[in-house]
Amino acid sequence: MLKNLPSESKAVAFGLTAVLLWSTVASAFKIALNYVPPIILLFGAALVSVIVLAVILQCQGKLSLALKQLAQLNLNTFLLGLINPVFYYLILFEAYDRLPAQVAQPVNYTWAITLSLLSVPILGHRLNRRDLLGLVLGYAGVVIISMAGKNVTGHLDPIGLALALLSTLLWAGYWLLNTKSKKDPIIALFHNFLISLPVLSLLILFWPTIEMQWHWQGLTAIAYVGLFEMGLAFVFWQLALKHTNNSARIGTLIFISPFISLFLISAILKEPLQLQSFLGLGFIITGVVIAQRQT
Structure with a gap:
């Protein structure tokens, strides 16, 4: 069906598919975390992702x-595998476990703002007025969304919010460290998740008491996260970038995702959406757009 489409149309189709898949994962995270702890969710999802990526690489x-x-893996590759998926997703899942999905998901989008901050010491960029405006707007949005979370649960979990912000630091750092990599991105991701499995196995052995409920809903959510969040969505996004001559235009599609995700959170998780969630998300997206222009 896609064979007869122009290259840019294919790019939009692949990009929208990735965006729609990413829009569902916040709900999948919360469903899975109702049945299993973050460490088990990550191990199961990473295992599924390794299988999916291996199949994709075989097809290619x-x-x-x-x-x-x-056989050529070095210390840098091992460290990248520790950041993503081990530390990044463990921290992100713990944040989701503590926060309403409508808080954790938008806050995670501030990673692009964190990227502009980290690019100063790592890439030697300078912050200008536009960057500073983006930072102010983005983190003002975090404050507003935190108020929305307090309305949903009756209290604000500062640890959960701090973990969500820490995850953005790890994610931005991961992509900055990857800027000089010449490895095929899907192969690189396959190596990352392959490296993570023995590390996560050791962590599970020494983890404090793990309480789980083995229900089909939890297992399905784990498989869904591994299949789409950590596997196919990334592949579709890479295909979108491969078929376009304007990656910046395709990149703007990603801003559709958090708004779709909020409505799915309401429909699937039955979280009462707060006006502050949309207002705060608007601030964050505006801040991200402004900050990304320079980065």
């Missing part, structure tokens, strides 16, 4: 190359 004829490159 790159699996043998990816396996051969395992």
Whole structure:
């Protein structure tokens, strides 16, 4: 069906598919976390992701190359695997476990603002007035969304909010460290998740008491997260970037995701949406757009 479409139309189709998939994962996170702790959610999702990425690489004829490159893994690759998925998703899932989804999900989008901050020491960029305005608007949105979360649960979880913000630091740092990588992005992601499995296995062995409820809803949510959030959505996004001559235009599609996600959170999780959630998200997206122009 897509074969006869122009290249830019294919890019939009792939980009929108990725955006729609990412719009569902906040709800999937919360459903899975109702049944299993963050460490089990991450291990299960990472395992599914490794299988999915291996199948994709096999279809592309790159699996043998990816396996051969395992012998060339260095310390930098191992560290990137520790950041994503191990530390990033553990912290993100813990934040989701503590916060309403309509708070954790928009706050996670401030990673693009964090990226502009980290680009100063790492890439030597300078913050100008536009960047500072983006930072102010973005983090003002975080404050507004925190108020919305307090209306939903009756209290504000400062640890959960701090973890959500810390996850943005890890995610932005991960992408900045990846700027010089020449490895195929899908192979790189496959290596990351492959590295994570033995690390997560050790963490599970030494983790404090783990309480789980083995229900089909939790297992389905784990598989969904591994299949779409950590696997197929990324592949569709890479295909979108491959088929476009204007990556900035395709990049703007991502801003549709958090708004769709809020409505899904309301419909699936039955969280009462707050006006502050939309207002705060508007501030965050505006801040991200302004900050990204320079980064």
